[in-house]
Amino acid sequence: MKSVAYILKSKPDQTIYTIAPTASVFDAVKLMAEKNIGALVVTEGDAILGIITERDYARKIVLMARMSRETPVREIMTASVLYVRPDQRSEECMSLMTEKRLRHLLVMDGGELIGLISIGDLVKDIISQQKFIIRQLEQYITGELG
Ligand SMILES: NC(=O)c1ccc[n+]([C@@H]2O[C@H](COP(=O)([O-])OP(=O)(O)OC[C@H]3O[C@@H](n4cnc5c(N)ncnc54)[C@H](O)[C@@H]3O)[C@@H](O)[C@H]2O)c1
Numbered sequence: 001m002k003s004v005a006y007i008l009k010s011k012p013d014q015t016i017y018t019i020a021p022t023a024s025v026f027d028a029v030k031l032m033a034e035k036n037i038g039a040l041v042v043t044e045g046d047a048i049l050g051i052i053t054e055r056d057y058a059r060k061i062v063l064m065a066r067m068s069r070e071t072p073v074r075e076i077m078t079a080s081v082l083y084v085r086p087d088q089r090s091e092e093c094m095s096l097m098t099e100k101r102l103r104h105l106l107v108m109d110g111g112e113l114i115g116l117i118s119i120g121d122l123v124k125d126i127i128s129q130q131k132f133i134i135r136q137l138e139q140y141i142t143g144e145l146g
Contacts, residue, residue, distance in 0.1 A: 002125050004093060004107055005086035008115040010125075016116055018043045019052065021074035025061055028052050028073050039104045041116065042077045048113060050077035051104060083108040084117070090125050093117060 008014075019028050019040040028040055032054065039053040052073050060076040061068050083106045084093055093105055097119055107115040 001089045001091040001129070003086065004084050004088050004090065004117060007090055007117055007121050007125055008086065008107060011115075011121065014115075016041060016113060019073055020044060021049050021072060021077065023073050024069050025052070025057060025071045025073055025076060026068040029054075029057055029068060038118070039116070040073075041081075041106065041113070042073055048081065048106070049074070050079040051081050051106070052077040053104065055103075081106055085109065086114065090122050094119075094122050094126075097122070 013035075017031065017035055017037060017040050019031060019042055021042050021044055032038060032040060039051055041048060042050045042052055056076045056078060057068070060066070061071060066076075082096060082100060082102060084096070086107055086109050096105065097103065103119045105117055106113060107117060
């Protein structure tokens with residue numbers, strides 16, 4: 001299993017996408033669609049206020065029949081956000097996501113937000129590890145038999 005720092009570096013886009021708490025939910029969903037991502041960090045200056053995800057939108061706007069253009073992000077964001085450190089392992093992150101039923105974790109280094117990892121980032125890492133092990137086993141078997 002790789003470190004969170006390694007997984008962050010492997011992401012093709014290093015930008016952390018954020019939105020203000022006063023922005024409309026419509027604008028948040030629009031930004032998520034434009035960037036092809038499922039979450040935005042809600043920030044005000046340097047302060048991290050929470051996270052808004054597609055799940056928040058589905059459950060707190062669609063199901064409640066609220067208007068996304070008239071609802072500010074602040075009203076539907078999830079304020080309790082979980083953080084991991086860059087030195088933690090992807091396995092720990094996967095356990096945390098499974099236990100807490102989350103798909104995104106913020107990455108903090110000494111009080112500074114340095115990135116965000118999603119469940120897809122972790123799955124991609126697991127698949128690449130498995131491919132590596134399979135390749136090694138194949139080489140071992142062909143070496144043994146040849
Ligand atoms: N091939 C890849 O490299 C890769 C990586 C991650 C996800 N995916 C695929 O994308 C789909 C959706 O992924 P998901 O459910 O993990 O969530 P997602 O759509 O929120 O995340 C997709 C990517 O965007 C990044 N991201 C999301 N929100 C961000 C933000 N606010 N700031 C910066 N980066 C942000 C994630 O870290 C991840 O790399 C899945 O089908 C998954 O398999 C592919």
